[in-house]
Amino acid sequence: MKIGVLTGGGDCPGLNAVIRAVAKSLMLHCDAEVIGFREGFLGLIERNAVSLSYKDVSGILAQGGTILGTHNRANPLSYFGRDGADVSDEVVAYYNELGLDGLVVIGGDGTMSISHEMEKKGMRIVGVPKTIDNDLMATDRTFGFDTAVSIATEAVDRLQTTGQSHRRVMILETMGRYAGWIALESALAGGGDIVLIPEIPYDIDEIVRVCDEREDRQSFTIIVVAEGAKPQSGKMTVRETIDDSPDPIRLGGVGNVIQAQLKGRIDSEVRTTILGHVQRGGTPTPADRILATQYGAHASELIRRGEFGRMVARQDGKLTSVPLSEVANMVKTVPLDSPLIKACHAVGMSFGAKL
Ligand code: F6P
Numbered sequence: 001m002k003i004g005v006l007t008g009g010g011d012c013p014g015l016n017a018v019i020r021a022v023a024k025s026l027m028l029h030c031d032a033e034v035i036g037f038r039e040g041f042l043g044l045i046e047r048n049a050v051s052l053s054y055k056d057v058s059g060i061l062a063q064g065g066t067i068l069g070t071h072n073r074a075n076p077l078s079y080f081g082r083d084g085a086d087v088s089d090e091v092v093a094y095y096n097e098l099g100l101d102g103l104v105v106i107g108g109d110g111t112m113s114i115s116h117e118m119e120k121k122g123m124r125i126v127g128v129p130k131t132i133d134n135d136l137m138a139t140d141r142t143f144g145f146d147t148a149v150s151i152a153t154e155a156v157d158r159l160q161t162t163g164q165s166h167r168r169v170m171i172l173e174t175m176g177r178y179a180g181w182i183a184l185e186s187a188l189a190g191g192g193d194i195v196l197i198p199e200i201p202y203d204i205d206e207i208v209r210v211c212d213e214r215e216d217r218q219s220f221t222i223i224v225v226a227e228g229a230k231p232q233s234g235k236m237t238v239r240e241t242i243d244d245s246p247d248p249i250r251l252g253g254v255g256n257v258i259q260a261q262l263k264g265r266i267d268s269e270v271r272t273t274i275l276g277h278v279q280r281g282g283t284p285t286p287a288d289r290i291l292a293t294q295y296g297a298h299a300s301e302l303i304r305r306g307e308f309g310r311m312v313a314r315q316d317g318k319l320t321s322v323p324l325s326e327v328a329n330m331v332k333t334v335p336l337d338s339p340l341i342k343a344c345h346a347v348g349m350s351f352g353a354k355l
Contacts (some may be wrong), residue, residue: 002030003303004049004095004103006067008040008074008111012130012144013284014292015066015106022104022128023057023230023297030304035098036067040107041114042074044091045081045339049098054248061289064282075114092121102303106130112311113328119309127311127324132280134245135179137330138322139313143292148175148279149185155275156190159222161221163271167219169211169262171272173255176226178331182279184340187349193221194350196258198228199334202352203259210350211266221268223352232353234337294319 007015007023019036034052060067062259073080076088095103102124105115108131115125127135132148152174163170163282172192174182182198187195194210195200207223214221255272262270264302284292291314298312298319310321334341344351 001026001101001303002035002099003032003034004037004044004050004098004100005052005068005131005316006037006040006043006105007068007070008107008114009070009072009130010108010132011070011280012132012142013064013147013280013282014143015070015130016060016063016145017284017289017292018106018128018130018296018299019052019067020057020060021293021302023052024054025297025300026303029300035100039069039071040111041076041091042071043068044094045074045076045079045087047094061293062283063262064284064327070109077114077117084121085224088118088121091118094122095123099253100124102126102308103306104128104299104303108133108330109327109329111136111143112324116309116324116328118322118335124308125324126302126308126321128295128299129311129327132182133176133179134181135176135332137327137332138294138311139315139327141291141314143284143288143295144152144280145181146291147282147285147289148182149189150285151279151282152182152186152275153189155273156186156224158190159273163222167215167268169221169223169268169270171223171225171255171259171268171270172275173199173225173227173253173272175275177228179333180226180229182333183224183229184344187222187224188340188343190199190224191222192224192349193302194223194352195344196223196225196229196254197334198226198230199336200351200353201230201232202267203232203354204258204352206350206354207258207352208262208265210352211262211268215266215268223258225255225258227253227254236256332343 132144134145159170
């Protein structure tokens with residue numbers, strides 16, 4: 001048996017743990033040959049494959065990033081290297097030339113939707129869900145999320161002591177373009193006072209009111225804001241504005257916008273911290289290593305059973321799989337009746353909006 005593996009989209013703590021689990025279990029239990037593709041689908045487009053030995057995938061469990069490299073724009077259906085041409089037939093031809101019996105694709109919603117299209121063209125694919133944002137459909141959790149939440153929580157903890165000492169309003173901007181999972185869980189874990197998420201558009205007047213109230217009572221305020229949070233009035237999130245500009249620069253932004261909007265409206269000084277890619281780098285937490293290993297092992301089980309066109313998932317704590325068509329291009333946002341939101345309400349946290 002000959003199986004390929006690639007990592008697509010943004011990197012995420014736990015990718016190497018999945019590669020290791022997929023490769024080791026296939027090598028150990030069906031003597032498979034495992035081929036890695038460099039930089040996601042780019043490796044298939046540009047014929048950049050490398051044979052992985054048992055030694056290559058040993059000692060990488062705790063390593064951040066991905067030993068295969070990744071690329072977040074490599075799409076065979078619209079290849080940037082050839083003016084957006086569809087090179088999918090060439091990719092399928094290369095896959096067949098290599099004599100692959102299947103391909104494990106580790107990636108987020110964009111990568112899963114490419115995989116779904118490539119399946120229709122004859123490739124046999126098993127997907128593994130990956131994103132620090134935890135916003136992939138059909139699975140309770142994605143690996144990388146626990147690591148991101150622990151880094152963001154540590155940041156909230158640290159902002160508490162400096163914020164308290166100076167009686168300031170401290171804003172922490174976390175990742176989370178379309179969903180507020182990281183902001184919500186780190187605010188809950190770190191004891192944030194206001195949490196702003198894309199699912200609940202904020203009202204700056206309400207944020208001012210809460211800051212004023214806290215200034216009288218506690219003297220300092222912690223605001224955790226997801227990068228995709230948007231105001232009740234206003235068309236786009238800052239992230240969308242940046243992405244749509246002709247020269248996209250990764251400024252971060254909504255934290256700075258809120259700081260500017262608070263200027264002159266509250267007495268306290270305001271400081272903003274944008275956590276950025278710190279949330280994605282470095283070693284995965286034990287929980288993420290375990291989840292990534294389970295996902296990798298389950299992917300190899302699906303391959304052995306010949307169940308392709310599916311993505312590994314965890315539902316109600318159990319490992320399972322769902323058709324790729326069910327996850328392609330979908331986002332799992334925080335439901336407004338989530339127990340997490342309930343808990344925030346219970347301890348008096350504000351969502352920067354009257355609910
Ligand atoms: O989807 C994961 C993620 O880390 C988002 O939270 C963030 O908006 C985005 O990727 C950043 O992407 P890039 O590294 O391309 O700037």
